[in-house]
Amino acid sequence: MFLAPQDVTKVTSIGGGPIGGGWAAHFLARGYDVTLYLHDPKELPAFQAILDTAWVSLTNLGLAPGASRDRLRIVHDLEEAVRDAQFIQESAPENLGMKQALYKKLGEIVPEGVVIGSSTSGLMMTEIQANCATPGRCVIGHPFNPPYLLPLVEIVGGEQTDPEAVEWAGEFYKLAGKAPLLLKKEIPGFVATRLQEALWREALHMVANGEATPADIDIALINGPAPRMAVQGQCMAFHVACGAGGMATNLDQFGPALKLPWTRLEAPELTQALRDRMVDGCNAIAGGRGFEAMAEQRDRQIVAILNALRDSA
Amino acid sequence: MFLAPQDVTKVTSIGGGPIGGGWAAHFLARGYDVTLYLHDPKELPAFQAILDTAWVSLTNLGLAPGASRDRLRIVHDLEEAVRDAQFIQESAPENLGMKQALYKKLGEIVPEGVVIGSSTSGLMMTEIQANCATPGRCVIGHPFNPPYLLPLVEIVGGEQTDPEAVEWAGEFYKLAGKAPLLLKKEIPGFVATRLQEALWREALHMVANGEATPADIDIALINGPAPRMAVQGQCMAFHVACGAGGMATNLDQFGPALKLPWTRLEAPELTQALRDRMVDGCNAIAGGRGFEAMAEQRDRQIVAILNALRDSA
Numbered sequence: 001m002f003l004a005p006q007d008v009t010k011v012t013s014i015g016g017g018p019i020g021g022g023w024a025a026h027f028l029a030r031g032y033d034v035t036l037y038l039h040d041p042k043e044l045p046a047f048q049a050i051l052d053t054a055w056v057s058l059t060n061l062g063l064a065p066g067a068s069r070d071r072l073r074i075v076h077d078l079e080e081a082v083r084d085a086q087f088i089q090e091s092a093p094e095n096l097g098m099k100q101a102l103y104k105k106l107g108e109i110v111p112e113g114v115v116i117g118s119s120t121s122g123l124m125m126t127e128i129q130a131n132c133a134t135p136g137r138c139v140i141g142h143p144f145n146p147p148y149l150l151p152l153v154e155i156v157g158g159e160q161t162d163p164e165a166v167e168w169a170g171e172f173y174k175l176a177g178k179a180p181l182l183l184k185k186e187i188p189g190f191v192a193t194r195l196q197e198a199l200w201r202e203a204l205h206m207v208a209n210g211e212a213t214p215a216d217i218d219i220a221l222i223n224g225p226a227p228r229m230a231v232q233g234q235c236m237a238f239h240v241a242c243g244a245g246g247m248a249t250n251l252d253q254f255g256p257a258l259k260l261p262w263t264r265l266e267a268p269e270l271t272q273a274l275r276d277r278m279v280d281g282c283n284a285i286a287g288g289r290g291f292e293a294m295a296e297q298r299d300r301q302i303v304a305i306l307n308a309l310r311d312s313a
Numbered sequence: 314m315f316l317a318p319q320d321v322t323k324v325t326s327i328g329g330g331p332i333g334g335g336w337a338a339h340f341l342a343r344g345y346d347v348t349l350y351l352h353d354p355k356e357l358p359a360f361q362a363i364l365d366t367a368w369v370s371l372t373n374l375g376l377a378p379g380a381s382r383d384r385l386r387i388v389h390d391l392e393e394a395v396r397d398a399q400f401i402q403e404s405a406p407e408n409l410g411m412k413q414a415l416y417k418k419l420g421e422i423v424p425e426g427v428v429i430g431s432s433t434s435g436l437m438m439t440e441i442q443a444n445c446a447t448p449g450r451c452v453i454g455h456p457f458n459p460p461y462l463l464p465l466v467e468i469v470g471g472e473q474t475d476p477e478a479v480e481w482a483g484e485f486y487k488l489a490g491k492a493p494l495l496l497k498k499e500i501p502g503f504v505a506t507r508l509q510e511a512l513w514r515e516a517l518h519m520v521a522n523g524e525a526t527p528a529d530i531d532i533a534l535i536n537g538p539a540p541r542m543a544v545q546g547q548c549m550a551f552h553v554a555c556g557a558g559g560m561a562t563n564l565d566q567f568g569p570a571l572k573l574p575w576t577r578l579e580a581p582e583l584t585q586a587l588r589d590r591m592v593d594g595c596n597a598i599a600g601g602r603g604f605e606a607m608a609e610q611r612d613r614q615i616v617a618i619l620n621a622l623r624d625s626a
Contacts, residue, residue, distance in 0.1 A: 018554070057612045061619060122570060144537040145554055149615045152537035179536035185524050189575030192533035194519065195512045198576040200547055202511035207590050208581040211498050214560075214594030218546025220505035223465035223492035224457040226542035230618060233531025233539075234513055241331070241458055247527075257435060262502030263511040265578035268521040277520050281527030299370045301625045302462045305543060306374060308621035312614045 001164065002113050002137075003086055005172040009033055012085035014078075014102075016047035019119045020091030022147035025054035027089075028072055029148070030177045031064035035073045037081035044074070054148040061149075064177070082110045087172060089141060091119040099128045107132035115165050115172070117141025117155075121193055124186055125158030136162035139169045142190055143178075151179035154190040202263050227309075231301040232294075239282040240294045247282040251275050314477065315426050315450070316399055318485040322346055325398035327391075327415075329360035332432045333404030335460035338367035340402070341385055342461070343490045344377035348386045350394035357387070367461040374462075377490070395423045400485060402454060404432040412441045420445035428478050428485070430454025430468075434506055437499055438471030449475035452482045455503055456491075464492035467503040515576050540622075544614040545607075552595040553607045560595040564588050 012035040013024040024036045024047075038044060055069065075081045082088060088110055092102055099120065106116055115137045118128060129135035139157050144150040153173045157166045166182060173180040183190060189197055206212040212220075228237055235247070242249040251270060258267035268274060286294065325348040326337040337349045337360075351357060368382065388394045395401060401423055405415050412433065419429055428450045431441060442448035452470050457463040466486045470479045479495060486493040496503060502510055519525040525533075541550055548560070555562040564583060571580035581587060599607065 053608065053612065057616045060613075060616045122573065122575075144541075146612065146615075149612060149619070150537055150541060151619075152533060154533070179532060181529060181532050181536075183525070184529070187519075187524050188573060191519065191525050191529055192537035194515055194576050195530070195534060196538045196547065198511040198515035198578045199508045200551075201571065201576060201578045201580040202507055203547060204571075204583075204587065204591070205581045206500075206504065206507065207594070208584070208587045211500050212496070212504050213597075214546075214548035214591055215598050216494060216497070216504055217508070218548050218598060219492060219494050220465060220467070220508060221542050221546040222544070223494075224463055224505035225509045226539055226546075228457075228463060229534050229539035230543050230622065231535070233527075233534040234509065234516060235527035235531050238513075258514065258517075260435070260501060262435075263507050263514060263578070265511045265514045265576070267514040268518045270517075271521070274517065274521045278517070278527055281520070284526075285528050285531060295366065299366065299459065299462060300373075301622055302459075303370045303373045304621035304625035305618050306462070306464075308617035309543065309614055312617035 002115060002168045005168060005175050008086040008172060008175075010035070010084055011087045011089065012037060012081050013089045013091065014081065015039075015091035015119075016043045016050075017091065018050060018145065019143065019147055020089070021047045021050035022054060022145070023089045023091060023119065023143065024072065025051050025058060026148040027176065028069060029055070029058035029061075029063050029067050031067040032176070033071045033073075035075060035081050035085065037078055038074055038076055041076055054146070057149055078105065079109050082106065082114075085110065085114055088114060088116040089119065090116055094120060094122055096123055096127060099123060100131050103128055103132040103135075103138060107134040110134075113137070115139060115168055117169055119143055119147070122189070124188070125156065125161060126186060127158070129158045129160050135160035137165045139165050140190070141169055141173065144192060151177070152192055153178045153180050154183055154192060155180055156183035156186050156190065158186060198265055202265065205264050227302050227305045228298070230305060231298050235278070235282055236285055236294070239286065240291050240298060243291050246279070246286075246291065248275070248279045251278060315428060315481045318481060318488050321399040321485060321488075323348070323397055324400045324402065325350060325394050326402045326404065327394065328352075328404035328432075329356045329363075330404065331363060331458065332456065332460055333402070334360045334363035335367060335458070336402045336404060336432065336456065337385065338364050338371060339461040340489065341382060342368070342371035342374075342376050342380050344380040345489070346384045346386075348388060348394050348398065350391055351387055351389055354389055360387075367459070370462055391418065392422050395419065398423065398427055401427060401429040402432065403429055407433060407435055409436055409440055412436060413444050416441055416445040416451060420447040423447075426450070428452060428481055430482055432456055432460070435502070437501070438469065438474060439499060440471070442471045442473055448473035450478045452478050453503070454482055454486065457505060464490070465494060465505055466491045467494050467496055467505060469496035469499050469503065471499060511578055515578065518577050540615050540618045541611070543618060544611050548591070548595055549598055549607070552599065553604050553611060556604050559599075559604065560592045561588070564591060
């Protein structure tokens with residue numbers, strides 16, 4: 001039904017703002033032919049600035065063989081923009097009515113069997129695809145800003161999405177140099193934004209209560225959890241910090257602290273089922289590596305980050 | 314009253330676990346004479362392993378002139394350990410009764426005018442210093458694990474702490490190569506742990522509800538918010554992402570989203586006062602730099618991190 005992901009050579013990005021423009025830059029750097037749909041020709045200078053900026057970073061990260069800015073085509077007619085596309089990345093404004101109307105149209109004009117990924121960060125695919133005649137190939141493909149740098153793409157379908165389209169998107173984004181995360185459920189904020197949003201709201205509470213300034217928040221993050229979190233997510237950070245006992249020791253030792261007012265967010269009950277999922281999940285990530293090896297890697301990579309930050313300052 | 318921070322050459326670290334041992338390694342690498350108090354000689358092999366591990370990273374980060382592992386003295390007698398100290402870093406177990414008894418003792422035997430910094434992550438200095446005869450020089454000096462790598466030290470006094478001791482600790486830790494953060498209030502979890510704990514509890518909720526696995530959580534963080542957060546904290550990340558409008562645009566555009574169920578943590582009311590604090594705070598961090606310059610720095614440093622992570626993998 002779908003073209004094999006490795007056979008995709010032509011991608012269309014709908015939208016030329018920071019997200020759509022960033023996507024176009026990313027796909028160009030990975031060696032695709034890119035068609036950019038700009039609704040309004042007036043958006044062109046802003047997009048060119050985004051591409052100029054992004055290309056510096058993409059070049060420093062390393063371009064794919066054959067990658068070229070010359071492989072970009074900019075069009076202002078939607079039908080023309082999608083006609084030859086083998087994948088569509090949609091980054092239209094975050095307005096449900098506008099997205100529903102767009103997907104009604106895309107459902108009619110995008111060639112059969114071509115997957116459409118939406119960059120939306122706040123809308124659900126079940127709602128976006130409501131008026132689309134071919135909803136099976138519509139998925140969320142949510143990047144993190146800036147999309148030409150951060151690898152994450154969160155992927156999930158709506159109620160009418162064909163599970164094959166979700167799988168396809170996961171394979172395609174991986175081939176396109178991204179770190180795809182296929183979500184278990186269609187939830188508001190997906191996974192990464194939920195984690196970030198919890199942190200953000202706690203930060204706002206602290207500022208509101210005079211406990212911290214924005215500068216305090218950022219100093220704390222930059223010099224504390226963030227460099228480690230870029231190497232190990234929070235689960236493995238706690239797993240490895242507890243030595244051979246791992247996450248089990250963490251939950252047994254700090255489980256009671258989940259009741260303490262260390263944040264305004266109440267923790268879930270630490271049931272045996274949750275404990276098992278956390279412990280089994282961390283052991284699965286570790287994949288048999290001992291904590292010494294993982295701590296050694298953590299330290300080596302944190303040092304690499306700290307030195308890189310110092311040298312690039 | 315206190316020795317000038319730049320005149321400190323002798324530091325005592327109480328405790329040889331991952332925190333106390335990590336502190337000893339850090340101070341050695343910064344060129345101090347370090348006395349390590351080990352309660353039990355049996356802790357020695359574990360501490361040696363910590364020091365061996367830490368020294369690899371500290372060497373790769375760059376040792377201070379004169380720094381040497383030979384400048385370490387290990388003692389098992391507390392009075393001897395603190396006798397010549399010019400600063401004490403206390404990293405005893407997280408048990409309030411034990412800490413109170415320890416500070417009662419330290420209050421008597423630590424030379425007058427010597428500041429004592431506690432590594433506690435969960436206890437309040439007001440409680441720790443309750444039975445100490447010289448509580449004025451007792452402060453929190455909370456590191457982030459591993460303390461020999463992550464720069465953050467959160468500093469706050471208890472009700473009986475002399476504000477001069479807090480200021481002194483801020484200056485001393487900075488001279489000792491750390492990134493000190495002087496807290497506005499004595500709050501549970503301080504600032505960095507509160508931010509991390511909000512994120513962590515949201516993660517536990519997602520795992521409990523089958524919305525994500527530990528692997529999903531970590532993939533999302535590592536490939537999404539974390540590399541950016543290591544360059545810009547969350548406040549500046551949002552400020553810069555909104556272009557010339559900065560945090561004001563962010564709050565006007567995403568303010569309504571604070572009511573959305575993007576996390577289980579309810580946001581504070583976005584009052585005019587909170588909005589002003591956020592906007593003024595971000596403008597203060599920016600210090601007159603335009604968003605293009607900050608976006609350029611963000612991109613350059615994210616590229617540096619991604620390349621460093623790839624090359625050190």
